[in-house]
Amino acid sequence: MPSGLVALALGGFGIGLTEFLIAGLLPQVASSFGVSEAAAGRLISGYALSVAIGALALTAATARLPRKGVLVGLVALFVIGNLLSAVAPSYSVMLLGRIVAALCHGSFFGIGSLVARSLVAPERKSRAVAVMFAGLTVANVLGVPFGALVGERWGWRAAFWAVTAIGVLALAGIVALVPGWAGQVRPPAESGRAGAVPPSGLRAQFRAFRSWQVWLTLTATALGYGGMFGAFSYIAYTFTEVSGFSPADVAWLLMVYGVGLVVGNLIGGRAADRDRDRALVLALLGLTITLAVFGLLAGSAIASVILVFLMGVTGFAGVPGMITRVTDFAHGAALAASANVSASNIGNALGAWLGGLSITAGLGYTAPLHVGAGIALVAVIVMAVAAHHARSPAHRTDHSM
Incomplete structure (x- = not known):
């Protein structure tokens, strides 16, 4: 395993x-x-919103810069944000620290x-992302x-x-460990010609979004996350009130x-390195089935433990493949990779909102599981359409809208 991957994984762990x-x-x-629970909760919601905004804004702003240098700057921003939180004399400074730290989140994973x-x-690219x-x-x-x-032992600042x-x-x-050329040149097997440089200008970055495959992949990403978080956001209630x-x-x-x-x-x-589209369809289908069965068997404590584990497995199995897929069809555009992170956060918000509506409607604490299964099923359909279109003869000569 390249040592640079370990450094990236450590950055991902910290973020x-x-x-x-x-x-x-x-x-x-x-x-x-001395603030309310609701105000404290904005330290979470403010972070999530900043992730979605920062993923696109910072990636677009740094499109022409060397990617290693951008990663160094993003992690430095992360350090500054957490340092602000650690020394914050007031709630407003604490919130500012959370926002600063969050701005790097989406771009780090997209560019990273x-x-x-x-x-x-090239045949190990999805495993590297994993x-x-x-x-x-x-x-x-x-x-x-x-x-x-x-926090309990040394206080929350620690x-x-x-x-x-x-x-x-x-x-x-x-x-120290990530080479300066990393991310700057696409492998010949992916680009079609040796040494092809990914799009760097902002106009070229946005041109990548002319591809139907990019939009279908982003949609499948949002719906896949929406299905998982539609269920996960209320899973504590399911465990305590049903299981x-x-x-x-x-x-x-x-x-x-x-x-x-x-x-x-x-x-x-x-799995994505072997047959990416098949792996993605199966992961989303597995999530759909898991959530549907969980909704039916949530009353069993043993089944709930098994199914929440499978929910994690199937819910995240598609992530490495989705990122490599969207960047392949975007010809290496960093903005598309970061857009995938934004799409996942949009999906999280959508799933949590729809799951909450089902509870408010009086459908019970298993309803979010069924809602999540429904959202994930739509993701399966979108991904199946994308896979079919990618295999069609017309796609080989036309990747754009």
């Missing part, structure tokens, strides 16, 4: 950690600044995926308990100091889900 650990620290933060795939042979995302999935497992443990230190290590790793678990059990059940994310990410990367 994922700062996203997730705040959930376990909200009571302490709210008490420290292009750098990661350039470090390996290695980078392994940091994010591990952070999903450890983020909340890490924040709660460190958690942000720890993340800042991880960011500094990732920054040093990227500077019979106590509130104290929710933490370890979420860790089971997180382990599923790690497994799904690694399996999905390998």
Whole structure:
């Protein structure tokens, strides 16, 4: 494994950690600044909104710059944001720190995926992306308990100091281990001619969005995430109100889900390198079936443990393949890779909103699972259409709208 991938994975771990650990620290933060729970919650929602905006804005603004240099700048921004949070004298400064840290999130994973795939042979590109995302999935497992443990023992500021230190290590790793040429040249097997340079100008970056395949992949990404988060956003209620678990059990059940994310990410990367479109359709179909069965068997504690693990596996198995697919059809445009991150966040918001509507409508705490299954089924259809269109003879000569 190239050492540069390890540095990227460490950066992904730090970014994922700062996203997730705040959930376990909200009571302490709210008490420290004397703000309401709702205000403290904006430290989460503000972060998510900034991710969606920063993914496109920063990628577009840095389109002509060397990608290693951009990654160094993004991780430096991450360090500054978490340092602001660690020393914040007021709630407003804390929120500013969260926003600054979040701005780098989408661009890091978008541009980082292009750098990661350039470090390996073309037939291993999805696995390389999966290695980078392994940091994010591990952070999903450890983020909340890490924040709660460190916060309880040394205070919530200590958690942000720890993340800042991880960011500094990732920054040093990227500077030392990622080669300067990484992400700048597409492999001949992908570009059709040796040494082809990905589009760098803003106009060329936007031209990549003329491809139907780019839009179909982004749509499938949004719907796939929407299906998973339509269910996941309310899974604690499902566990406690339907499956019979106590509130104290929710933490370890979420860790089971997180382990599923790690497994799904690694399996999905390998499968996508063998037959990407088939792997993506099967991952989305697996998510659809898992959520539908979960909705039917949520009353069983044993079944719930198994199915929340499978929800993590199938929900994240498509991520490496989706990113390599959208960047392939966008001819390496970094803006398309970052747009994939934005699409996932849009899907998260859509799924959570629709899942909430189903509960408000009085359909019960298993309803979000069925809503998620329905959204994921639409994703299967979109991905199947994209795969069929990609195989058609006409597509070989015309990739655009």
